[in-house]
Amino acid sequence: MSGQHETYSEQNNGSTSKGERTNLARRHVDDFWSWIHEKNGVFSIRSAYSMLVNTKMRREAWLEGRANSSDTDRESKSLEKLWKVNVLPKVKIFLWRLAQQSIPTTGLLHHRNMSTSTRCGLCGAEDSWKHSLLHCTVARCVWALQDLDLVEALNNTTEPDARIWLFVLLDMLSPTEFTQVAVTILALWHSRRQTLHENIFQSPLSTHNFISKYIREIEECRPKMTQGTENPIPVQMQTRWVPPPPGVAKVRVDGATARNTLDGLFSDVCRDDTELFLGASVIKMPGVVDPATLGALACREALALASDLHISRVVIASDCQGVIRDIKEGTGGLYASTIKEVNETARDFDQCTFIFEGRLTNIEAHSLAKNAFRLDYGRHLWLINPPDIHCIPMNFYD
Template identity: 25%
Template sequence: MIDESPPAVIHHAFNWHKNVWSVKTAPKINLFLWRLVQGALPLGANLQARGLTANTNCPHCNAPETALHLILHCPYAQQVWELAPFKSTTALLNSDSIQHALNLAPTLVCLPPKGITTELFSWLCWNLWTARNRLIFENGGTSHAAVVTNALVNVREWNQAQKIPSPPRPTPTTAPLYHAPLPPDISFCNSDASWSRQSLQAGLGWILDNETLPHALFGSSCCNHVTSPFLAEALAIRECLRAAQTAQITKAWMRSDSQLLIKAINSKTYPMELFGVLMDIELLSSTFAFILFTFIPRAQNSGADSLAKSALCNSPSALLN
């Protein structure tokens, strides 16, 4: 009999950066892991703690539903971990807290097929969560094998989307953000620009992602007469905001690897050269219910970066050269 512990208690020694925010996975999965540890998912035990008394037990086995139960201790989850291509999951399944499980995740050894590494752990957790939701809200069961297969497909798709190999990730300089309250349905909006001094063209790329989207939305475009890389980055943010607005996103976390630009936006100090574009950004921002602009290191923005680069390479004048 497995002891069901109450909703997550945060251990001070837990390394949020290493075990949550630096896990090489989709931003929505980083956020999911964060919520899992914070006890912020609408799981039975968390709902009961907030006074909701409807049936809040595990939809698979009817035991009290905690984060630890959902991910590791439910018989359904245990069968999923048994099917997962890891060398051994014994230590993981004996974890007595979600924090402990996340600490162990990087030590899991993946069996072939090649190319799948420990990021599979985060996608398996995510697929256990979506299988649980499908059962509750759509009355649809998901086989243990399907959970594993879906997670493997997710890992491959995610890895393919990161076309440009990323250098090791530097420590983000946005540490205070990690404990800031984020709205539950926030969307991650990454943008980037690629600029040619020779042609004064800019390739702009953006990616939008959130928990409810089956796939990330993305787009790119090419702009002429762009006089500086700084202006190109501002145009990319503006495009990203417009795309988010079109996608009816109301809560956005805008992320750019231009530290100067993020500083200018947050301090509302607009250089003359960027005044028009930054005013547009300010105006567009005011239509969102929640908006946050932060700097992210380049290595964490490789998706938007490759979209921007390919938009610049495929521009009509680039093709003529």
């Protein structure tokens, strides 16, 4: 058997269309109250008062057509964080100008009656900050040389406003990744200006080499670790398989969202302590795009996969640190019911441990999640042989 598909309509005893709400529970869990304005789901007067004040201010701002104070405070904090990025001042100034939407693209110049055209001077498409830095032919050639996961994160961030786009990346990316993005967009802009105004063309490879050299110099200028501090694990060591204890199986989980649709997906790959493949599963569902919720559902599916494989001792590894913390603390907020179900199901095993592992040790589940969106909605199961991410089989029960 190479794959198996179970639709949610069969699990829910009724048809489930894309616009309807899907029942996410797999086992009977008693209903309970959860307050979404607190991380632990417990009501507090402080959070209730804060919710009422914020609601009042948002409604007043909407009626008066102005930005509310919570948005202003959030933007101020994000701008402060933007100025603390570990790059040269000229990069910070460029990021600030981008956040203010003041870099002189052809589209902006036309909007200010300073240009008669809105077309890109390099490829002829409609010009904007996003086109110049991400979607132009030259920009795409440079991004194609960058890290694949970083480029995917940029493509998944579809904010049209440059300021919000930067703030989202600040929260989503690590400091090293954001530094790489900042240096890359400045290098792209500088190369673009040289081509348009000085007729000096710089190849994408030259731009990529400049970016790599700049980031390497930043790393060399950072303070070295003092003696007595534990040496960091080299990157080549982090990418290796981290085996579980003898006699224990390990399930690595990951979640992903589609780029152009409101579809969510999570994958699980199970191997024993000798790295022998035991099984894998993927669940694709509509309307679930919150990363933390997908991470919690992936942990729940890992328990279901281990149960299907008759495994009694299991370690579940996820790169979503917040979900692992919520499972251990029994919290969860919006996905508290899933966390409660995970903890109750975990008691059925002789040994069940949830651990956090970085993405570099979770490449198999991450690659499966990225390449499984061509499948239909429902559960897909692989036994005996691992799934081929380049040729994932379609459902043969339909």
